[in-house]
Amino acid sequence: MKTDNITLTGCPFCGTGCALSVECNENGYKVKGDKTNPSTQGDLCFKPIQMAKALDAHRLTSPLYRSDKTKPFQEISWDEATALLAQNISDLPKEALYFYLSGQLLSEESYLFTKLIKGHLGTNNVDANSRLCMATAVVAHKMAFGSDGPIGSYADIDDADAIIISGSNPAWAHPVIFRRILSRKKAHPETKIIVIDPIYTETAEKSDLWIGLSSGSDTTLYNALLAELYRRGACDTVFIDRATEGFEQTVSAAMDISFADSVASCGLSLNDAESLVELFASDKKILGLWCQGLNQAHDGVMRNLGFINLFLATGRLNAQKGLPLSLTGQPNAMGGREVGYLSNALPGYRDVRNGDDRAVCEAYWNLPLHTIAPTPGITITDAIDAIAADQIRFLWVACTNPLLTLPDVKKTQSALKNPNLFLVVQDCVLSETASLANLVLPTLSWGEKEGSMTNSERFIKRLRPFKSGPEGAKSDIDIICSVAQKLGFEGFDYHGAEAIYNEYKALTEGRLCDQSNQAYESLSFQWGGERLYADEHFATPTCRAQFHPILSSAPQRDKDTFVLITGRTKKQWHTMTRTGQVAELLKEEEYPYLLMNAEEGEALGIYEGEPVIITNHLGSLELPVRFGKLAPNHLFAPFGYPETPINTLVPVKNDPFSSQSALKSARVTLHSSF
Numbered sequence: 001m002k003t004d005n006i007t008l009t010g011c012p013f014c015g016t017g018c019a020l021s022v023e024c025n026e027n028g029y030k031v032k033g034d035k036t037n038p039s040t041q042g043d044l045c046f047k048p049i050q051m052a053k054a055l056d057a058h059r060l061t062s063p064l065y066r067s068d069k070t071k072p073f074q075e076i077s078w079d080e081a082t083a084l085l086a087q088n089i090s091d092l093p094k095e096a097l098y099f100y101l102s103g104q105l106l107s108e109e110s111y112l113f114t115k116l117i118k119g120h121l122g123t124n125n126v127d128a129n130s131r132l133c134m135a136t137a138v139v140a141h142k143m144a145f146g147s148d149g150p151i152g153s154y155a156d157i158d159d160a161d162a163i164i165i166s167g168s169n170p171a172w173a174h175p176v177i178f179r180r181i182l183s184r185k186k187a188h189p190e191t192k193i194i195v196i197d198p199i200y201t202e203t204a205e206k207s208d209l210w211i212g213l214s215s216g217s218d219t220t221l222y223n224a225l226l227a228e229l230y231r232r233g234a235c236d237t238v239f240i241d242r243a244t245e246g247f248e249q250t251v252s253a254a255m256d257i258s259f260a261d262s263v264a265s266c267g268l269s270l271n272d273a274e275s276l277v278e279l280f281a282s283d284k285k286i287l288g289l290w291c292q293g294l295n296q297a298h299d300g301v302m303r304n305l306g307f308i309n310l311f312l313a314t315g316r317l318n319a320q321k322g323l324p325l326s327l328t329g330q331p332n333a334m335g336g337r338e339v340g341y342l343s344n345a346l347p348g349y350r351d352v353r354n355g356d357d358r359a360v361c362e363a364y365w366n367l368p369l370h371t372i373a374p375t376p377g378i379t380i381t382d383a384i385d386a387i388a389a390d391q392i393r394f395l396w397v398a399c400t401n402p403l404l405t406l407p408d409v410k411k412t413q414s415a416l417k418n419p420n421l422f423l424v425v426q427d428c429v430l431s432e433t434a435s436l437a438n439l440v441l442p443t444l445s446w447g448e449k450e451g452s453m454t455n456s457e458r459f460i461k462r463l464r465p466f467k468s469g470p471e472g473a474k475s476d477i478d479i480i481c482s483v484a485q486k487l488g489f490e491g492f493d494y495h496g497a498e499a500i501y502n503e504y505k506a507l508t509e510g511r512l513c514d515q516s517n518q519a520y521e522s523l524s525f526q527w528g529g530e531r532l533y534a535d536e537h538f539a540t541p542t543c544r545a546q547f548h549p550i551l552s553s554a555p556q557r558d559k560d561t562f563v564l565i566t567g568r569t570k571k572q573w574h575t576m577t578r579t580g581q582v583a584e585l586l587k588e589e590e591y592p593y594l595l596m597n598a599e600e601g602e603a604l605g606i607y608e609g610e611p612v613i614i615t616n617h618l619g620s621l622e623l624p625v626r627f628g629k630l631a632p633n634h635l636f637a638p639f640g641y642p643e644t645p646i647n648t649l650v651p652v653k654n655d656p657f658s659s660q661s662a663l664k665s666a667r668v669t670l671h672s673s674f
């Protein structure tokens with residue numbers, strides 16, 4: 001919608017998914033919140049406001065190519081670029097192809113990639129950076145409720161009596177959601193905010209209670225709480241009998257250790273744990289929010305399920321008593337999941353392992369039966385190994401910068417540099433990954449392209465262009481369609497994003513994420529309504545929600561090493577390719593740093609601002625120290641700074657159910673750098 005130079009669009013950053021209104025005038029672009037949007041109601045944070053100042057910085061304007069990755073790039077035409085890409089795809093067996101996508105792509109873009117790769121090319125060797133972000137939450141939702149899809153709404157904040165935030169720092173990472181939490185607290189000061197996090201974050205500072213547990217002890221804590229609730233007769237047995245399965249096995253697995261011993265092994269006080277038990281035993285409305293502190297772990301699915309179990313056991317899956325609401329990281333990780341971009345998925349929350357699901361897509365895409373492969377493709381960390389072993393020889397990366405964001409940078413770098421790999425990177429700037437490529441495809445970016453995104457509460461909105469892109473860049477949609485056409489595939493000649501959305505939405509008919517009656521023109525829609533499963537009819541085969549016993553193991557104590565937590569900064573976005581160009585967003589975040597406890601630093605003779613060397617079996621990095629407050633023997637460093645990529649020190653260690661990497665628990669030692 002565009003009136004008098006005002007365009008209604010959405011934010012390209014976090015999964016809160018704020019709807020924006022952008023005014024174009026002679027001074028540039030003025031970004032405000034879109035007050036007409038029912039989801040985020042006109043609120044926004046500083047990131048998109050500031051970003052609008054630097055949309056043209058360092059943009060790529062021509063496809064770049066080199067057959068030898070050690071030689072300089074040459075500019076080539078788009079026709080040559082798409083022909084080269086199509087040729088490389090055609091020359092290789094499909095097992096040797098791999099595609100790596102992003103939760104920052106629009107739904108229409110991810111849908112087209114899915115149709116091209118899983119449909120026409122017949123390979124499931126495709127994954128997205130959601131593997132590093134939401135894969136665990138996807139698996140946990142499927143195990144507990146039968147389908148992916150966060151249960152509640154932001155509106156559940158507005159009347160919550162207590163908000164438990166575990167493994168998430170929304171004051172930095174989901175600022176508009178956090179502001180809504182603080183507004184609730186301001187209007188009703190009796191509302192309790194409880195933060196479960198090894199770091200005393202800005203979110204924790206503004207909370208009523210900080211539960212500063214040791215990294216990795218979540219499963220022990222949730223099991224202890226469940227067992228104690230059961231011992232006190234505080235579980236909702238009526239709800240459990242009516243709507244769930246698996247409670248007895250789950251609770252008996254949780255009873256192994258005494259409450260006091262479990263709590264002590266998490267590094268917590270009995271008082272703090274007791275207040276959690278009392279809260280869950282009450283009839284107060286509790287909203288449970290979580291993000292990467294639970295997802296990015298070697299036992300991430302267990303952490304998710306352990307947290308969810310507490311809500312199931314106390315009948316908290318409704319508007320009255322509250323519910324668990326998983327926070328989504330990227331702006332369209334939700335849309336990407338819905339259109340099926342993960343290695344096991346198909347559009348409309350379908351699965352490649354399900355014959356009916358495959359047949360529906362094959363028929364819809366006019367493909368012969370059995371074109372879609374029945375087994376999931378390999379996930380991205382396995383693909384890196386397969387590249388190193390020359391099994392994958394073609395990698396097409398779109399809208400993500402894996403060199404810096406996958407675990408074990410040296411391993412990723414050596415795979416991407418493999419001379420036998422043809423590396424294609426589709427990006428709006430020359431990212432660190434693009435600088436290793438054979439072929440770079442310059443794209444339009446936020447503000448220049450059109451399509452839709454789904455936010456963390458399942459709310460879909462349109463993103464509209466408000467400026468033109470650099471001459472020579474193409475939209476992601478155009479690129480995918482021209483390559484598909486070069487490959488000789490039919491069904492890739494759309495007139496705009498609306499036609500693509502209309503094709504995709506029909507595949508959601510009758511599915512949990514049904515949006516098939518929604519007109520693109522007026523797209524502003526929360527699929528599933530305010531809360532999923534309001535009728536207690538779950539998407540599992542028995543229609544009951546499932547408890548899962550939690551395998552809990554308290555983390556090994558090791559006094560000689562520190563646990564290195566990694567995560568975000570407040571103003572920058574991931575690898576800083578865009579936000580790093582904005583002076584206001586770099587303020588106080590120009591340089592990477594290592595956060596540590598002041599007493600621990602002082603005991604080692606380390607002063608604030610001093611550089612220290614952190615080391616483990618993968619390498620060493622030098623970072624200046626900042627003092628803060630963390631659980632004992634924990635450190636924190638942000639992961640996005642290209643000059644000191646923290647993933648150099650993060651080994652590949654994946655959750656067995658979701659293949660999501662444990663990115664928050666590397667072990668390191670510290671040395672003064674002089």
Ligand SMILES: Nc1nc2c(c(=O)[nH]1)N[C@H]1C(S)=C(S)[C@@H](COP(=O)(O)OP(=O)(O)OC[C@H]3O[C@@H](n4cnc5c(=O)[nH]c(N)nc54)[C@H](O)[C@@H]3O)O[C@H]1N2
Binds near residue numbers: 015172215568569570
């Ligand atoms: N400013 C900004 N905002 C962003 C982004 C950005 O790059 N910059 N990125 C977006 C994306 S993609 C994502 S995924 C989200 C991520 O949002 P968050 O998950 O909120 O952010 P993180 O910093 O990754 O980690 C959250 C917290 O998990 C805690 N944690 C670590 N280990 C444990 C543990 O063992 N148990 C518990 N309970 N907690 C633990 C950390 O101490 C940290 O405070 O942010 C989104 N928003």
Ligand SMILES: Nc1nc2c(c(=O)[nH]1)N[C@H]1C(S)=C(S)[C@@H](COP(=O)(O)OP(=O)(O)OC[C@H]3O[C@@H](n4cnc5c(=O)[nH]c(N)nc54)[C@H](O)[C@@H]3O)O[C@H]1N2
Binds near residue numbers: 104292444446
């Ligand atoms: N150690 C550690 N590692 C982590 C994490 C952590 O907490 N700790 N978090 C993980 C998580 S949750 C995530 S989501 C990932 C994020 O990791 P990435 O997705 O790899 O990081 P970004 O910097 O967001 O990369 C996005 C790329 O897309 C480009 N881009 C922007 N707009 C467009 C566009 O319209 N089209 C195209 N084609 N390209 C565009 C940008 O220039 C940039 O190069 O990192 C993961 N890695």
Ligand code: SF4
Binds near residue numbers: 046047
């Ligand atoms: S809270 Fe997230 S979606 Fe909203 S304006 Fe800020 S970065 Fe964008």
Ligand SMILES: [Mo]
Binds near residue numbers: 132133134329330
């Ligand atoms: Mo993420």
